[in-house]
Amino acid sequence: MADKNEKTEKNSNLYELTKGLIKQNPTLVGLLGMCPTLAVTTMAKNGIGMGLATTFVLVCSNLVISLLKNVIPKAVRLPCFIVVIAGFVTLIEFLMKGYIPDLYNALGVFLSLITVNCIILGRAEAFASKNKVLPSILDGLGMGLGFTLSLFTMGSVREILGTGSWMGLQIPVLCDHPMTIFIMPAGGFFVLGCLIALVNKIANKKPPQEISCSSCPNAAICCGQCKTDAEEGK
């Protein structure tokens, strides 16, 4: 819904491309795709790899879904979207296994799990299924790069603090006293929490009090039921 309003205001392709980078950053502002964000960011390199793989899938699935938007029946759209996405995920798995096996092994099961990344299904549902082809591609590219950017930032912070090196470079002082906790799961939650708080501070806006329905990829199927249910204290 928010997309539509903004679209009438600034109907430029450049806007579709750049909005995902910072203003509507899918991870740090939209709070989508938390699982890969936390899981693969023990190293900056893995973060970039995961981000670019997701970007590829996102651009391709946005392209296909936007082409097929009039063909897919509304009632079964989610399974259709998922199949399109899973197809491209299989493709990128093959490519990575063939060309960058190291990264393939480092990402492990999370490469397959791009299929259920909320960002991709969320963009398909919220944008690609309602817009023309070119804006959809740009939207996918922007959102994907935004995702990559936040994974890279997060990976850098964790790698520098946790191992004292960055992209293979040893950092003096820090590499003598690495704080291993930062590459452990607990450190992942902590760094992500701090990064979101930092973005809130910089954007100087009211922080999101909870994960709202607008950022939930399941909003289409659940129609806010999960929330009413929780409020009733059921």
Next chain:
Amino acid sequence: MSYVMILIGCVFVNNVVLSQFMGICPFLGVSKQMRSSVGMGAAVIFVMLCATAITYPVYKLLEKFEITYLKTVAFILVIAMFVQLVEIIMKKLMPPLYKALGVYLPLITTNCAVLGVTIGNIDNGYNFLQSLTNALGTGLAFTLALLLFSGVRSAIEDSDFPETFKGVPATLIAASIVSLSFMGFTGII
């Protein structure tokens, strides 16, 4: 590996949410109330067990035709269809159960823990019973994490955080502390 080991490993050592980072979205979204945590947990255990039971023969079939690279597509399709089916059947035949779990079912299709478990079973080379044990353990681990965290969250609600940390950041930092406590189980098996 014995079944007890798999179970303990799943629930405590490699907790699916707190150390493997699968299913973070429902973990942050649904853990507000103890009651909805239990509902979500029960639904996840049920779907994980059934999804494992279904995807195991599906994988054998893919193996027979040597198209195992299609497992991601096949699995997610089977899981999505199964969840829809269960929802329809439950609505018709067991309204009380539907009322208790129904809301959480659609949320599970895109829960990466379910797909993660089914793919993990294949990657680890578990047999059928081991796969089911792994699914049960992972479901229990998810429920445990959700339940524990719903308790922590009710404490967060009452405490006074700096303005920028209110909401999601505070929740994530609390999750980090809960995850830290699970690190104590490292190395018990």
